[in-house]
Amino acid sequence: MKPQKMIESAEMTVKQGFMDRLASVKDSFKADRAFTLFLIVGALSGIANGIHSTTFNNFLSEIYHLSAAERGIVEFPREMPGVLIMFVLGVLSFMGNIRMAALGMLFAALGMVGLGLFSPTYVSMLVWMMVLSLGTHIFIPLAPAIGMDLSEKSQYGIRLGRYNAYNLAATILGYGIVWLGFRYLNFNYTSAFVLAALFFVASAVVLGMMKPDKPQKKKMQFVFRKKYMLFYALSIVNGARKQIFMTFAPWVLIQVFNVDTPTFAVLGFVVSVVSILTRTIVGNGIDKLGERFILCIEAVILIVICMGYAFAENLFPVHIAVIIIAACYIIDNSLTAVGMARSTYVKKIAVQPEDVTPTLSAGTSFDHVVAMSIPYFGGLVWASLGYQYVFLCAAAIAVINLLLSLRVKID
Secondary structure, rough: OHHHHHHHHHHHHHHHHHHHHHHHHHHHHOHHHHHHHHHHHHHHHHHHHHHHHHHEEEEEHHOOOOOHHHHHHHHHHHHHHHHHHHHHHHEEEEEHHHHHHHHHHHHHHHHHHHHOOOOOHHHHHHHHHHHHHHHHHHHHHHHHHHHHHHOOOHHHHHHHHHHHHHHHHHHHHHHHHHHHHHHHOOOOHHHHHHHHHHHHHHHHHHHOOOOEEEEOOOOOOOOOOOHHHHHHHHHHHHHHHHHHHHHHHHHHHHHOOOOHHHEEEEEEEHHHHHHHHHHHHHHHHHHHHHHHHHHHEEEEEHHHHHHHHHHHHHOOOHHHHHHHHHHHHHHHHHEEEEEEEOHHHHHHHHOOOOHHHHHHEEEHHHHHHHHHHHHHHHHHHHHHHHHHHHHHHHHHHHHHHHHOOOOOOOO
């Protein structure tokens, strides 16, 4: 064969391979359109959350100059929508999960715009923060419920892991936007928050492209069963420990070790890269090893992380301590993937399929009842004893989490 013909043949082979691959992607999208759109929602909301989470603590510190105790108090109004979420979703249950999720994204977008453009005072900031919090808390219990509705029982873990991996991969882009924007493009908090709002709106649009699910009942849905008591307890304990880290872990890095916004964006980038791996591992682990095993492993790791936060500064030089605490911050954030195990646990033990969403939302509310008060008392402990004692308390809570996780059983 002549060289020219060999080149043409190779080009045709490559072209045909590309066309075959494109056709395969199109066929896959058609066969699982709803879940593919849901993955896109995860990606878009991930970018928005990446921008928000990377900037919000520095926003509070730089614009409103909050102390550790004041930062703890801010969590009370921020978490109030989480406490009320089971009632909110109960009232809105006639809409179905997908429409409620879209509404949540629109509330989140409105809150971001308000924070960016209409927060000249501390009080106005709190109002818009609550609007944002309402939107994100509407979406929190709905995301796993929608994901499991679009999956077979044997694939709950792996499909939720895939959704969360897409979400975290996109969050990396959000962190990258913050790092580039603040370092090179003269971003300020207004431009960052408005950009995040646009991604929340895009998430709502994609949810609108999904076929709406038909709610099981037209009346309000509130579900409380004795069978779900262990899930409620796990939610409460998880909420207490999680809120300590959400509020005070970044505050230690900002206030004690003077970590700035671009550096936080780099930390967020690392968290997301690690979390893509952990969410895939956790998703597979749930399907293969079970929820009990995954929850117990998480509890043990959390005990170690809390001890790292409590003792690193006293045991090591500052430059080593900040690395240890940053590593604890990364590992802790990557373990949020384990929330999938609590969701699949509810799905598998549910007495009726329609119990899942109201039970997950009830868990979110119970989680946030504790989350509202923990930061306040944590701020007082920090002010009177030091931040180390805040994380010793978190370690004790992690021990309780381990004891409860050992009781998880699926018939």
